[in-house]
Amino acid sequence: MPTVHAYAATEAKGELEPFEYELGDLEPDQVDIKVESCGICHSDVSMLDNDWGISAYPLVPGHEVTGTIDAVGESVTYVSPGDRVGLGWHSQYCMTCDQCMQGHHNRCANAVGTIVGHHGGFADRVRAQAAAVTKIPDGLDAAEVGPMLCGGVTVFNPMLTKRLSPTARVGVIGIGGLGHMALMFANAWGCHVTAFTSSGPKMDEAKKLGAHETINSRDDDAIEAAAGQFDMLLSTVNVNLNWSLFLKTLRPDGRLHFLGAVTDPVELDLMPMIFGDLSAGASPVGSPATIRTMLDFAQRHQITPVTEHFPMSKVNDAMEHLREGNARYRIVLDRD
Incomplete structure (x- = not known):
């Protein structure tokens, strides 16, 4: 033995x-x-x-x-x-x-x-x-x-199983262990990729990793300005953010997809989801x-x-x- x-x-x-x-x-x-x-x-x-x-x-x-x-x-x-x-x-x-x-x-x-x-x-x-x-x-x-x-397949899984289009516009929230791999996978998938991060140095790093654009995730005005841009948002953070604000950045039929382990209850405004035919979900490895x-x-x-x-x-x-x-x-x- x-x-x-x-x-x-x-x-x-x-x-x-x-x-x-x-x-x-x-x-x-x-x-x-x-x-x-x-x-x-x-x-x-x-x-x-x-x-x-x-x-x-x-x-x-x-x-x-x-x-x-x-x-x-x-x-x-x-x-x-x-x-x-x-x-x-x-x-x-x-x-x-x-x-x-x-x-x-x-x-x-x-x-x-x-x-x-x-x-x-x-x-x-x-x-x-x-x-x-x-x-x-x-x-x-x-x-x-x-x-x-673990981290890589966690971000890759929804791209595959949710049939993400190679022409989609994707936002990645949080550029860390999960998020940096999401940028690389989404870019190689063919998507237009935007990185949401509150870190100044990571904004530059995100572009080297595959992001075409960056948005400060703590700047409500910058997020508001991105209204109606994304087909999918991949959230890799493990803290609660203003999710209803992020919902506004989705196109009709867009999806907010949680990958980070947020252990507190998540609050979302339902009415914008109804009128925009939006969805929110999560997935494991x-x-x-x-x-x-x-x-x-x-x-x-x-x-x-x-x-x-x-x-x-x-x-x-x-x-x-x-x-x-x-x-x-x-x-x-x-x-x-």
């Missing part, structure tokens, strides 16, 4: 410390991944702090894993030892519910999160169901792919098929997230860097 060397917190908001555990016998549909890199997502912070009330300790974070297959269960044929693979938010699906059978595994009510009741990728090894693992295309740098397996499509798209357009790398032994320094809001734009831990 393999021994995993990991980093875990034993209490909410605690430091990550060396932690070992035994994996047990490999199930027929499972694989073991030898971890090479693992991105840090803000969801890792939320789980460490038990912000959502679902954390269990000791908790090993990390759900943006890249590495190589080290062992496969007897029924696994999709991947083989040595294959470069990635693992995102989910580590297992039930495979029998209507959502799974229709290809919407990301909606499976019985899916197991990679860091929810399961030890994640801040480790030298992680175990998962083979169906949750994705091969990494040869044209992508595996060390940079991790952030796309993508299915395994959507992740594959995203990686193929990223390879074709040579899209990679902007990352900063830390050795995994410096995980607490990396977490503090993220907590302080200094990450540009995603942090990746490399196993040392």
